[in-house]
Amino acid sequence: MNHTLPPITGRCTLVGAGPGDPELLTLKAVKAIQAATVLLVDDLVNDAVLQAYARPGARIVHVGKRGGCKSTPQAFIERLMITAVREGETVVRLKGGDPFIFGRGGEEVEHLREAGIECTVVNGITAGLAAVTSLGVPLTHRDHAQGVVFVTGHAKTGAGAAEDPTDWRALAATAHNARLTLVIYMGVSGAGHIERELLHGLPGDTPVAVVQHASLPHQRHLVTTLQGLQARIADAGLASPAVIVVGDVLQGLAAAALPVDAGRFGT
Template identity: 90%
Template sequence: MKKQTPISPTAAAGRCTLVGAGPGDPELLTLKAVKAIRAATVLLVDDLVNERILSEHARPDARIVHVGKRGGCKSTPQAFIERLMITAVREGETVVRLKGGDPFIFGRGGEEVEHLREAGIECTVVNGVTAGLAAVTSLGVPLTHRDHAQGVVFVTGHAKTGAGAHEDATDWRALAATAHSARLTLVIYMGVAGAAHIERELLHGLPGDTPVAVVQHASLPQQRHVVATLGRLQAAIAEAGLASPAVIVVGDVLQGLAAASVDAGAGRFGT
């Protein structure tokens, strides 16, 4: 890749910050995120960012550019977003790249930092609450537990496509075997569209009665979820009518919820 020309010492140099907006609830913003948003003259905003964050914290004169990043929908090309960031910084703007969740957990923040550095621009990153954590917290269960899970794995269910993509980006069978033997919770982002394949592959290493939960719109008033077993993952998603954006959680930390769902009979679906 051809490197960008670094900013010259005499050029008007702005600055850039990647900010995690959290899973949706504006009250889950960090104080540092609010400070960065309030200082921004240009905000490049993903689709999943709550509009209240902008109305409550962005400057009235800030230029807000919606650059759309939503699974299963048409998205603004990543290269175009990166060019916008670099151009705005070189024009002396205070740029905030506002991303849902955390910039460094499936937010392509790592790629953006690399491109900025190639252009001679250093970037600050402000972490946000990631959807996988917010999803299980909203259900009243942890990601780790001394009796049920000794660790957690965050994994994408939507592999990279096109140039540079790996044919088998995620070895679900190996991951399932490791999760079973090491007692790990699996948190799968962007996995609803491929749920049937994920279910089929995970069953090679995990029991069919392993508890699962699927949480859509985590932390928002319209949140919905379903609790089921791994052997019914795809069926439960279809029956509940869930869609992206959603997080799939797999593991024994959900045992209490799964037992409650069984006791309640058909009461597997929640809001």
């Protein structure tokens, strides 16, 4: 009996929708969304993106994955992608930010390839970049930061996972010695632990910014120092989705002592 699978006629693209502002989509992302017959969409993707660019009649499936909330199982999402492609659909897996920066895009590409499906990836502006840009601050600066580290504050959980796989003390020492900016994703809920660990390698007066809902009209932020980070986050009532930025590139903002603010990206 011949069990050969039929030829694959569909295709799949992983698309980064950026941090939220629809105007920050790349042209390539817009074209991919417009061509899609099936869109598998993350929670953090702005509905305005779909309203503006999804084709009439496209099947839109919301497959939310947000910390602290009930999430669609990753294995289920991957099965949906593979099934739709095998049915001949033009599939777009639409993710907030960039698919390859804490978006589990690497895992999805691996599973697609195991199923004999090659996919295209379209980069998006990641929240860590948009967050500091919205404050008029760079991630690197010849006088203050020779590089940047993107790190998650919410590590893999479950069987076999380390209790805290990020060595924050070593990271802090490296950041201090090599003059690096730290951009911490999904770190608000663990801010107290991160603060205590980073203080083993960074001065307490190291400037820190926390940006919630980067690039959106309801963006809020605070500027503080490493020592007192958790307390300031609690006082301000900031929560996920938010990015924590640590480093001397923020010295100008820290000197201005900007308060918790709200405002549109780029203004």
